[in-house]
Amino acid sequence: MATEAAMPTPADPAALPAWAAAAIAALGPAGLQRWGVARVEGPAPLPGARSALVFASGGPALWQGFVDALTADHARLREEAHPLDAHIARLLRAADPAPPPSRLWVRCAADEPTFVDFRPLAAAAGLGWPSRLGLLLHPDDGPWIGLRAACFTTEALPPTGPQPGPGPCAGCPAPCVAACPVGAVPRADGARFEISACAAHRTTGGCPQSCAARNACPEGAPSRYPPEAQGYHEDRARGRAALAARLGVNDDLHAGLGPPWASWAAPARP
Ligand code: B12
Ligand code: SF4
Ligand code: SF4
Secondary structure (H helix, E strand, O other), X not given: OEEEOOOXXXXXHHHOOHHHHHHHHXXXXXXXXXXXXXXXXXXXXXXXXXXXXXXXXXXXXXXXXXXHHHHHOOHHHHOOOOHHHHHHHHHHHHHOOOOOOOEEEEEOOOOOOOOOOHHHHHHHOOOOEXXXXXXXXXXXXXXXXXXXXXXXXXXXXXXXXXXXXOOXXXXXXXXXXXXXXXXXXXXXXXXXXXXXXXXXXXXXXXXXXXXXXXXXXXXXXXXXXXXXXXXXXXXXXXXXXXXXXXXXXXXXXXXXXXXXXXXXXXXXXX
């Protein structure tokens, strides 16, 4: 799938079809408040797709809504293998309950059967810049943005991206480099994040609760996820257990379910 973004235009839901404006209005208050439109060219998960409306969560709002939902209904934690992904799937279904064949929602989730490489797509939709950390940096949320879903549509929607200029890494003293204990974040401009160094460290117990390099980035500091959310994302098994204990949920059905550590040990590089 090739994507191409036009010059930046103001992100105005009123310029979009009613279903898209309604989805933006419904998802924003739930913490999926960052969105943008990328032009799609070439193969895509939906044949004939011309645009993708991309949704992301900025800062801790999505996590807070998720915890509120679990607090109201403990079964959502106990019975779901991937409760945050299931929470987002519910939000998307409510926002667009009966999509016609001309549009297809693809989630960025552990249990999503359709793979989309979300970082380039989100960058094309104007949701941020590439960074030394390997993560997309949002203008307000910095690295504290989670890419959650894209709705591919055969309609040609007005594109919103990309962000102008090189982004915040240009000229930054790069505290992220020194913060990483194993040198996974490259000092050299343009070099790739060393996922294998990070993976080797983590598979032997390093950085169990949070990524020091991500936390050292000054961009979007007020949007940093709370420690509980960082723990859940970094080590699902431990983070999930901590969440269940705090909420008083019996987590016997999926205890020990964690991230796919094998993919850290042997990252799928082309
Ligand atoms: C597999 C995966 C991993 C693997 C990495 C394997 C690998 N090959 O690198 C592991 C498990 C190690 C991992 C770790 C993490 N991940 Co991860 N991961 C993914 C996943 C599921 C697919 C990525 C992928 O394999 N793409 C395909 C391969 C071919 O791409 P690639 O070789 O890495 O890179 C190509 C392009 O993507 C491009 N590119 C690479 N990096 C970037 C960055 C930007 C900004 C752009 C524009 C382009 C670009 O260059 C390459 C050209 O071929 C995505 C979700 C998704 N579906 O996109 C999340 C995702 C990338 N991960 C994410 C995060 C947050 C993390 C972690 C911080 C862990 C965590 N707490 O969640 C760490 C940090 C990794 C780091 N600093 O880079 C977020 C990033 C959000 C953001 N702001 O950018 C994503 C988008 C998930 C999400 N829901 O938001 N991840
Ligand atoms: S600390 Fe600076 S160099 Fe590192 S990712 Fe953040 S903005 Fe980029
Ligand atoms: S998780 Fe740890 S090893 Fe990996 S990039 Fe972050 S600080 Fe470095």
